[in-house]
Amino acid sequence: MSYRSTIARQPEALADTYAAARVELANLDLSILDKPVIGVTGIGASFAAAVVGAAELQAKGRRGFAIRSVDMADGWDLCDALVGLSHRGRSVETVAALEKLPQASRLAITNDPESPLAQAANLHIRLNNGSDATPSSTGYTATLLAMGMAFEKLIGGGDDFAAIPKLAKEVLAAAGNRMERLGELFSARRAIDCVGAVASLGTADGASLLIREAARIPASAYDTRHYLHGPMEAMDATTGVVIFGAGREIELAQQVDAIGCPALLVTTEDVPDGNRLTVIKVPKADNLIAQGILDIFAAQLIAAVLSDAAGLTDTTFRYRMSDTKVPKAEAA
Structure with missing residues (x-):
């Protein structure tokens, strides 16, 4: 789909993700994330979402921090619980962050429960945003929605996402x-x-x-x-x-x-x-x-x-990296 069309369909994508996340969260025990220091990580747009999420944890009196995935590549003990964000669950750096912190409780939020990030986590919430484009629109906002709903269940509060x-x-x-x-x-x-x-x-x-x-x-x-x-x-x-x-x-x-x-x-x-x-x-x-x-x-x-x-409507990226995503063959 085109970038503009995915922007336009966000009300539907958010409604679908809200419904899916509500069902999953009803049957998900998040108590293992109730730790003294909660990290939120991702890369690219997902790190931007991590900053938003960490701020909400702090506003609710919790010690939550956005941590860059590459800062956890050496396995430093930076947090007690870790939330990993990646739309498709294949970002190399974020997968490595969860894998390098085996002692931390880990939640992954992706659109694929079989993705490498989901497999590296203790818990997973699936996004149901449907198709996305580049740049990301539905993937980004759906990630925020699912994370927000998870944090509401973890730290308490009303349902701020139904509307x-x-x-x-x-x-x-x-x-x-x-x-x-x-x-x-x-x-x-x-x-x-x-x-x-x-x-x-x-x-x-x-x-x-x-x-x-x-x-x-x-x-x-x-x-x-x-x-x-x-x-x-x-x-x-x-x-x-x-x-x-x-x-x-x-x-x-x-x-x-x-x-x-x-x-x-x-x-x-x-x-x-x-x-x-x-x-x-x-x-x-x-x-x-x-x-x-x-x-x-x-x-x-x-x-x-x-x-x-600029005459760039739906133009694909000029720079395609071979080392930023876990290849699908490895994800099988």
Whole structure:
């Protein structure tokens, strides 16, 4: 399927994943993950999702950390429980991370219960997002959804994800209405920075990867407060900034607008557009993972707009690596 079509079908993909994960979690004992230090790992977009997930654990008073898979390749004892994220379950680095920590309790979240990552884990939750494209849309948001539901069962809380499919449809429609303006303002950017704090740093990382993959525009992710200490000095009328948040991020968006730099602010607050600032308001979720799902839709859409403008619609990757996925033959 095309990138745009997979973006559009996320309400269905999320509803299907919610239904499947709810059944699996009803029969899954997650108590072995109830440890002092919980790591969340992945690579690429899955590491961005790990940052979002770890932030929710911390917000609920748990010692949860996003750990890069390569940092566990030597078997360092970095956590007591480990959650591994990989859409297809074949990312070499993430599989190695789970295999190198045999003493830790391990949960894998993938779309394939027979995948190498699932086999390396004690527990597995299957994604039911259907088809995905490159860049990933349904795979990323379904991973967040299943992880969020698992963490709700582990640490308690209400059902913050039942309404996500319906909200996804509404947010995609509202964000879609702003894309013509954003397409004009963000055309011919030489670079785009993506900024957010805490869980939104993961969302910013995911957004920067989408822009790189879909439009081949250099894009980087920064923590909000870190961004104020120098990185934003490179931005001007030839660049763009995508910002996620409702705190210092609002003033930041207005500051870059004042210097003539096009900006997109994805926020839960009522903030007016500026001269080159476009604001997309999204519903506020109490759960940071649920918020991460709602926030990423605007980034997916602007990446698609920029991809179309560059003549790269559904173009395949130029660089194909032979050592980033466990070959299917080995997975048998």
